[in-house]
Structure formats: structure tokens, C-alpha cells
Amino acid sequence: MESLICSFCGRKYSAEELVWRCECGRPLDLDFKGQLDLGRIKDRPPNIWRYREALPIEDDKNIVSLSEGFTPLIAATISGKTALLKLDFLYPTGSFKDRGASVLISKAKELRVIKVVEDSSGNAGCAIAAYCARAGIECHIYVPESASPAKLLQIQAYGARLFKIPGTRTDVQSAALEAAKNIYYASHVWNPFFFQGTKTFAFEVFEQLNFQEPDTMIIPVGNGTLLIGAYLGFSELFHQHLIKRMPRLIAVQAKACAPLYLAFRSGKEEIPEIIPEHTMAEGIAIPKPPRSKQVLEIIEKTGGEVLAVSEEEIVEGIRILNSLGIFAEPTSAVVIAAFLKMPQREGEKVVLPITGYGLKTVDKYLRMGLPIS
Ligand SMILES: [Zn+2]
Numbered sequence: 001m002e003s004l005i006c007s008f009c010g011r012k013y014s015a016e017e018l019v020w021r022c023e024c025g026r027p028l029d030l031d032f033k034g035q036l037d038l039g040r041i042k043d044r045p046p047n048i049w050r051y052r053e054a055l056p057i058e059d060d061k062n063i064v065s066l067s068e069g070f071t072p073l074i075a076a077t078i079s080g081k082t083a084l085l086k087l088d089f090l091y092p093t094g095s096f097k098d099r100g101a102s103v104l105i106s107k108a109k110e111l112r113v114i115k116v117v118e119d120s121s122g123n124a125g126c127a128i129a130a131y132c133a134r135a136g137i138e139c140h141i142y143v144p145e146s147a148s149p150a151k152l153l154q155i156q157a158y159g160a161r162l163f164k165i166p167g168t169r170t171d172v173q174s175a176a177l178e179a180a181k182n183i184y185y186a187s188h189v190w191n192p193f194f195f196q197g198t199k200t201f202a203f204e205v206f207e208q209l210n211f212q213e214p215d216t217m218i219i220p221v222g223n224g225t226l227l228i229g230a231y232l233g234f235s236e237l238f239h240q241h242l243i244k245r246m247p248r249l250i251a252v253q254a255k256a257c258a259p260l261y262l263a264f265r266s267g268k269e270e271i272p273e274i275i276p277e278h279t280m281a282e283g284i285a286i287p288k289p290p291r292s293k294q295v296l297e298i299i300e301k302t303g304g305e306v307l308a309v310s311e312e313e314i315v316e317g318i319r320i321l322n323s324l325g326i327f328a329e330p331t332s333a334v335v336i337a338a339f340l341k342m343p344q345r346e347g348e349k350v351v352l353p354i355t356g357y358g359l360k361t362v363d364k365y366l367r368m369g370l371p372i373s
Helices: 048-054 097-110 123-135 149-157 169-179 192-198 200-208 225-239 259-266 292-301 311-323 330-341 358-368
Strands: 003-005 012-014 029-031 073-078 081-086 115-119 138-144 161-165 216-220 248-254 306-309 350-353
Touching (some): 029 192, 048 097, 073 200, 073 330, 081 200, 115 123, 123 138, 138 149, 138 169, 149 161, 192 200, 200 225, 216 225, 225 292, 248 259, 248 330, 259 306, 330 350
Parallel strands (some): 216 248
Antiparallel strands (some): 003 029
16 A cells, blocks of 8 residues: 655655644655556557556556546647647546546545545535545535535535535635544545546646647646646656656636735745635635645746736636637636736647636626627
8 A cells, every 4th residue: 555755744654544634734645656558558448547557546446437538639729829728628527626536536445435525616526526426435525605506516416415614715624624534535635646646637648749748838726736736747757758858837826816826926935825806717716725835846846937817817718718619617717818928939839728617617607798708
């Protein structure tokens, strides 16, 4: 069984201990280096489990899957520049979070867990609830009262128990942490097995670019679930000498809630205390991301940066996505807004993940009115 390790104080725990954070209070990482077996993956079905040797599940019988993954990577011209859009909203539950949920709930099954708790602005809750339904694991999801109604309905449809918590996203997490004293914490933020799933994003992009790395990735970041996963995936490719260099990872936040942006701009390691304002990008409205230090280190190591976009720029991003035939969540539009701001070098391959399906946020589209202009 794998070990969980604290990169701050060096303490180690067995995964069987079911701990979700270090005694020192920091998040834990998995002490595991996956291998990509290129000879074997090419004959496997197009889902995340084609990277079997890189996913830390011991016994195949514990795999909980809906054949998720291998989402399309398509070229698009945006304002005269070329981007590669990774259509990561095309998942069983309508968001990229299924990557993490499939691996995390498989591990929960392997650890003989019978009940889990998770807190989420919506998408991670939907994903964990769906995979728990498939695994026959009882599921409790804590959400902010303000989460999109479609997401709350979806969570309940999978049979999970829903707890609506008033206040901020931090209040939701506190309530879930109280419950996690007695229930396995299947957190997409704290639980390192989730990132073992989101790392498959990097493997797929590598395969789809004909076994090469992109130059740059622009990623929506609240807690950093996809950014940390992508970094893990590209790091494993790099250590196996399958790619020559790490892509530059650029994080995007909504200006209304941008603690990582503020820390990055001021050159600080710690994020400032902020009072978040309302943003349409609900999926990244996280005032106090527990893995902020890790996210900022990754940005630094890959030569990336953190950008922030306004609500008007997000609306423009939505309009552009819609004009390309894509109906995505407002959160996904932040990468388009950031791409518009960024100078592009000649021939630079820029990947933009489109992370959540628009039908999950019909309430927000209705509020904007149509046509969006
Ligand atoms: Zn520690």
C-alpha cells in the first residue's frame, strides 16, 4: 500500500490510516511515481484507465469507472490566434472532476470504505456522488447554498445526501471537516488520490499531440485540482524522458476572488486574507485554497504566471465559446478571457481546458439573458 507524505515536515502515513491531513495541518501528497507503458496503452480503450500502470490502484477489481476520459482536443481560432481546446466537459457527470473521482473512489473501495463525505461548489460533489453510486458507497456532500440548482439536483439524483451550508465556501469546508472526523474525507482538495486522476489530463494531451508536450497551458484555478494534476502528469512524463521540458502552466482566477493572483503579484508565498465578491465563475471562487503554496510553487517552477479576469471579460469568454459551438460553464470561460490577454509566440502550442458543461449553470445563462453581448 502507498504512503502519504507531508512535503512540509516529512511525516509519512500509510494510505490505510485514512488520514486526510498531516498532524502539522498541511495537505499530504502521495509517495508514488507512475509509469506510462506506451507499448501497452495504444491497444486499450480510450479512457483514463488506459494509463493503468500510472494509477495507484492495486487490484483491478476495485476500479470504479464509467469509461471516462480521452476527451477531444480541437483547434480553434480566437481573435486571430490559435488555441487547442480540450473538451473536458464531455464527461459522464459533465465536468473534468470525473478524472479524479474515478481514481479516488476506486481507492476508497480498495480501502473498504463504506461512507464518504465531500464538500464542493458543485462539480466535484456531482462526480464523487456519481462514482459512489456506482461503487455502492454512501455519500454525503456539503455545498454552498448559492451553488447552481442543476448541480444540487444532480448530486441528489445519484442518491447522495445533500447538506446546504449558508455563508462562504470556507464555512462549507468547516462543516464538512466536522463530519470528516467520523467519515472518510473524499476531498478533491485534500485527498491526494484525486490528483492521481486529474494527472491523466497531461497524459491525454501528450498522446493527442503525437507524443509531445504543449508549450503552455492556461488553467482555471480555485483550489488547483487540475493544475496540480497536470503538473504531476507532465512531471511523470518528464522523469520517464518522454517529454523534453515541462509546459508553462498559467493559472487564471476571477478578479472577484483572486487570492493566488494577489500573492503572485506581490511575490509572497502566503495568500492574503480577502473578502470575496460575487463571480459567475463559481467553480474557482475559493478565498483560502489549502494547497495555495503548492500551486504557487508549480507556477514558479514551470515559468508560468497567475492572471485575473473581470466579470465583463468572463462574459466575453462565454460569448466566444458559444460562437465556437461550445456551451460551457462561465468558470470555463476564464481561460478564453486570459488567452485574449496573452501574447502568443509564433508556433506556440497553447492548451485551454474547457472544464464544465453549460447545462449545469443554466441559471447563470438565464440571468445574463440572450443573446449574450
Ligand atoms: Zn506535516
